[in-house]
Amino acid sequence: MPMKYVIIIPDGAADYPLDELDGQTPLQAARTPNIDKLAEIGRQGTVVTTPEGMPCGSDVCSMSLLGYDPVRYHRGRAPLEAAALGIELDARDWIFRVNLVTVLDGNMQDHSAGHISSREGETLIREFAAHVGLPPGMLLYPGVSYRNILVDTTNRNASDESPGRDWAELETIPPHDIPGEPMRKHLPVGGEFAGLLQQFIAESNVFLREHEINLTRQEIGELPATHFWPWGQGQVPVMPSFADRFKLRGAMITAVDLLAGISHFIGWDRLDVPGQTSYHDNDYPATGRHAVDALDAYDLLCVHVEAPDEAAHAADAATKVAAIEAIDEHVVGPIHDALASRYDNDWRLLLLPDHYTRVETRKHDPTPVPFLMAGKRVRSLVQRPFTEAHANEADLHIPHGHELMEYFLLSGRD
Known part of the structure; x- marks a missing residue:
């Protein structure tokens, strides 16, 4: 046998x-x-x-x-999760995990926004992408609960006139590694494009602050989703x-x-x-x-x-x-x-x-x-x-x- x-x-x-x-x-x-x-x-x-x-x-x-x-x-955490969601990826793409998180009084309170539901998370992700917008070449995909995916596709058609983005020098921190710590001390840093992600985080806070989903969550005693938090970046592995x-x-x-x-x-x-x-x-x-x-x-x-x-x-x-x-x-x-x-x-x-x-x-x-x-x-x-x-x-x-x-x-x- x-x-x-x-x-x-x-x-x-x-x-x-x-x-x-x-x-x-x-x-x-x-x-x-x-x-x-x-x-x-x-x-x-x-x-x-x-x-x-x-x-x-x-x-x-x-x-x-x-x-x-x-x-x-x-080669990074995010490409593994993106593959499980069935997202079509190119070997040249850079992929990020994006958490919905709760930051209170400037400190990372919860890495999962109170285990926000997939339905709520998807609504927030899709409405942000539609109404606020993303940097050129960026695509945002809803996932399960607080877990989502951001894909930078700019290297697919890069040229001298339109170069892609290289995120190899970027440093990010998983939000579950910094509970209770000041958010600003752990923002993405390094490389040429870290500022784009810092702006993404800041814009997400403005968008989420008065969203009806968060207002309802607070009314019933649940944690709000206050920020999108990108981390775990990488490219597709070959195994x-x-x-x-x-x-x-x-x-x-x-x-x-x-x-x-x-x-x-x-x-x-x-x-x-x-x-x-x-x-x-x-x-x-x-x-x-x-x-x-x-x-x-x-x-x-x-x-x-x-x-x-x-x-x-x-x-x-x-x-x-x-x-x-x-x-x-x-x-x-x-x-x-x-x-x-x-x-x-x-x-x-x-x-x-x-x-x-x-x-x-x-x-x-x-x-x-x-x-x-x-x-x-x-x-x-x-x-x-x-x-x-x-x-x-x-x-x-x-x-x-x-x-x-x-x-x-x-x-x-x-």
Whole structure:
């Protein structure tokens, strides 16, 4: 029987001990009987998913844990998300992620404008583009919730008379990296065209300030979208397909365009799950059911759940614990049961966050993440629950994240 491989990514689940959890991390505080059952038969360890000198973001870290060296293949976050939205891109384009954010009293209050709805976000994006306008050659595309895409197409038809824009020297900051900090200290800088983006941010504030959507949101106690915030710029990457490298057909279940974009570039299918979201309102049972239903059709299935990360960005330890428990009950448990009952011992499962997301700081952290691997030819050395501390105490530590995939797929084979 062919081997089945499953990767489960509880995004940002790793953390440091918290006073509000009596000195425990959310992983330690959460009730996770299914993950602990896997830990009894599997191995724990740590892996470095953020290469030295690179930003600790889901784009870098997820690319790394999916087996692709970000140092070699990463060309920016935004092109990955744009591909997932089906936006037609040229290799010469520069692509930006644009968040709808909330800035209060000059400080970055929320990177998601209070998790603004996709309907509201699309209206704001389209009306801004229609009534305020964009620099020549710029196109603005609505995405999901607060996440949107800006594309600079000026290099497609560049000439001596009409040169395009080179954004290689531009420096931008993810808004989730600066919670509570002054916005003006983190505006785009560097290169010839940073001023265009600074103007874009300023004009968005004027447009959004009195928009009826924001007035309504404030009336009902929700955060307004005060600014468009561009970041994560880059160009289209060229990545070899996963099937060519490992001879396996893969698929991704995720609510996040970033993971879907990586899947697009490595040749995986994206499987739609109605009711799946990036937050704790995610339909966890549906995620688990669709994953179980997809096992027969693919050699490798990756299931990504964003909720722990978003809870940590909101400094919400209780919701982070609840998200981890829901993943254990509705995703890990059913998948493990299906693997064990359908495929005898011809399966392997890998569970790990892409990075730490700390409730205390509301930021990502490049600490090597814990992982748990179980299944065929994986031997348990010490039977202990899956936690950051136990993974750190194990004897398996992988210094280059992109090498974990090969270890997961090929280690111990005859």
